[in-house]
Amino acid sequence: MILKDKALSTSNYAKIKAGQKQELDVAFYLRRAFKDHGQVFVFNDVKFKHNGETAQIDHLIAYTYGFILIESKSITGEVTINEHQEWSRSYRGNWQGMPSPIKQVELQLELLKSLMRDNAPNLLTKLFGKLQQGFGGREWHSICAISSNAIINRKNTPKTIEERLVKSEFITDKLLEIMKLPASKPNALHLFTTNVRPWFSEETLDRICQFILDQNISPNLQEPSYVPAEISESEPVYDEALIASEQTNTEQVKPKSDLIKEITLACKQCNSATNLQPLSGRYGYFVKCGNCTANTPMKMPCPNCSSSNTKTSKRRESYSLVCKDCEISTPIKL
Incomplete structure (x- = not known):
C-alpha cells in the first residue's frame, strides 16, 4: 500500500x-x-x-x-x-x-x-x-x-x-x-x-x-499520484501545467482575516456532530460515530485553499488538518 x-x-x-x-x-x-x-x-x-x-x-x-x-x-x-x-x-x-x-x-x-x-x-x-x-x-x-x-x-x-x-x-x-x-x-x-x-x-x-x-517533514511541494518509468531523458520529469495550476491555487489563499478558524466534523452517514470517537487506522485518523457506527476520515481538502494535499496531525488529544500547499494548520473540533 x-x-x-x-x-x-x-x-x-x-x-x-x-x-x-x-x-x-x-x-x-x-x-x-x-x-x-x-x-x-x-x-x-x-x-x-x-x-x-x-x-x-x-x-x-x-x-x-x-x-x-x-x-x-x-x-x-x-x-x-x-x-x-x-x-x-x-x-x-x-x-x-x-x-x-x-x-x-x-x-x-x-x-x-x-x-x-x-x-x-x-x-x-x-x-x-x-x-x-x-x-x-x-x-x-x-x-x-x-x-x-x-x-x-x-x-x-x-x-x-x-x-x-x-x-x-x-x-x-x-x-x-x-x-x-x-x-x-x-x-x-x-x-x-x-x-x-x-x-x-x-x-x-x-x-x-x-x-x-x-x-515526516513535508516541503511545500506538489505530489503526483504516480509517474510512469518510461520517461525519456529529453522530457521534463514534472508536469509544468500541474505546477502552474497548483501555484495559482496557492496564490488564491484567503487573507488571514478570512481564514477558517476551526473545522467541525460530522458523521458522513447520519450527519451527527456529536458522539464521535477519534481513532487511527491504516488510512490515517478518523472518527467512529456512536449513533450509527459509521467511520468518517479526518483528512479532507483544505478549507482555506481547497487543496487536497493535506494530512491530519495529532498533538496529545488535539487534532489539526495541515495543508502542505498553503501551510495553514486548521484545528479540528470533536
Missing part, C-alpha cells in the same frame, strides 16, 4: 532532475507491485529529525517483519566498487570517485532505528500487559537502486555490497526476496512453529505507519 508519494521539485538543475527521475522510476515500480498489498507499506521521500540529526530517505518500506530503506541513485555510464567498498563512476569517458550510497542509506537506517527504539513504548504493546516490547528481532535492511541505463561492473564488488545493489526494474524482485512474506498474515498460532520471525500485528503496523507520516 502506498502511504506517501514522491514530492516533486520544480528545479531545472540537471543533476536534481536526474535524481528526481530515478526516484520516480523506483516509486513507479513500488506502486505497481505493492499498491494493494496488505502487508507492505511504502513511503516515498521521507524526511525526519531525531536527536538533532536529519534523515532523508528516498523510499521506506514498512512490512510485517520490519523495515527496508532504499537509496535511489541516478548514474549514467558505468559504476564500479572495489574490494575496499570505494565507489567510482564514469562520465563521458572520465572516471571519478563518488560517495557510497550504501553507506549513506546505512546512516539513515541507524537514525530510523534510534527513532523507533526511543518511541517503542508508544508504538508497541506490552506482552501480557506487563512486559514492554522493543524492536529487537525485527528485520532492518538497506539497499541501493541504480538507474536502469547504468552499467554495473560487479567483477570485484564485495559480495556483501553486490547483494544490496540492484537496477530499478528489479527492485520489487529484490524486495520480495528480502521480505519472504507468507501467503497469509501471521497470527498467534505462528508462535508454536519453529524458526518464528517476530512480526508486527496489523494494529501495531498501522500505528507505526501513522507515526512515520506524523514525523
Whole structure:
C-alpha cells in the first residue's frame, strides 16, 4: 500500500532532475507491485529529525517483519566498487570517485532505528500487559537502486555490497526476496512453529505507519499520484501545467482575516456532530460515530485553499488538518 508519494521539485538543475527521475522510476515500480498489498507499506521521500540529526530517505518500506530503506541513485555510464567498498563512476569517458550510497542509506537506517527504539513504548504493546516490547528481532535492511541505463561492473564488488545493489526494474524482485512474506498474515498460532520471525500485528503496523507520516517533514511541494518509468531523458520529469495550476491555487489563499478558524466534523452517514470517537487506522485518523457506527476520515481538502494535499496531525488529544500547499494548520473540533 502506498502511504506517501514522491514530492516533486520544480528545479531545472540537471543533476536534481536526474535524481528526481530515478526516484520516480523506483516509486513507479513500488506502486505497481505493492499498491494493494496488505502487508507492505511504502513511503516515498521521507524526511525526519531525531536527536538533532536529519534523515532523508528516498523510499521506506514498512512490512510485517520490519523495515527496508532504499537509496535511489541516478548514474549514467558505468559504476564500479572495489574490494575496499570505494565507489567510482564514469562520465563521458572520465572516471571519478563518488560517495557510497550504501553507506549513506546505512546512516539513515541507524537514525530510523534510534527513532523507533526511543518511541517503542508508544508504538508497541506490552506482552501480557506487563512486559514492554522493543524492536529487537525485527528485520532492518538497506539497499541501493541504480538507474536502469547504468552499467554495473560487479567483477570485484564485495559480495556483501553486490547483494544490496540492484537496477530499478528489479527492485520489487529484490524486495520480495528480502521480505519472504507468507501467503497469509501471521497470527498467534505462528508462535508454536519453529524458526518464528517476530512480526508486527496489523494494529501495531498501522500505528507505526501513522507515526512515520506524523514525523515526516513535508516541503511545500506538489505530489503526483504516480509517474510512469518510461520517461525519456529529453522530457521534463514534472508536469509544468500541474505546477502552474497548483501555484495559482496557492496564490488564491484567503487573507488571514478570512481564514477558517476551526473545522467541525460530522458523521458522513447520519450527519451527527456529536458522539464521535477519534481513532487511527491504516488510512490515517478518523472518527467512529456512536449513533450509527459509521467511520468518517479526518483528512479532507483544505478549507482555506481547497487543496487536497493535506494530512491530519495529532498533538496529545488535539487534532489539526495541515495543508502542505498553503501551510495553514486548521484545528479540528470533536
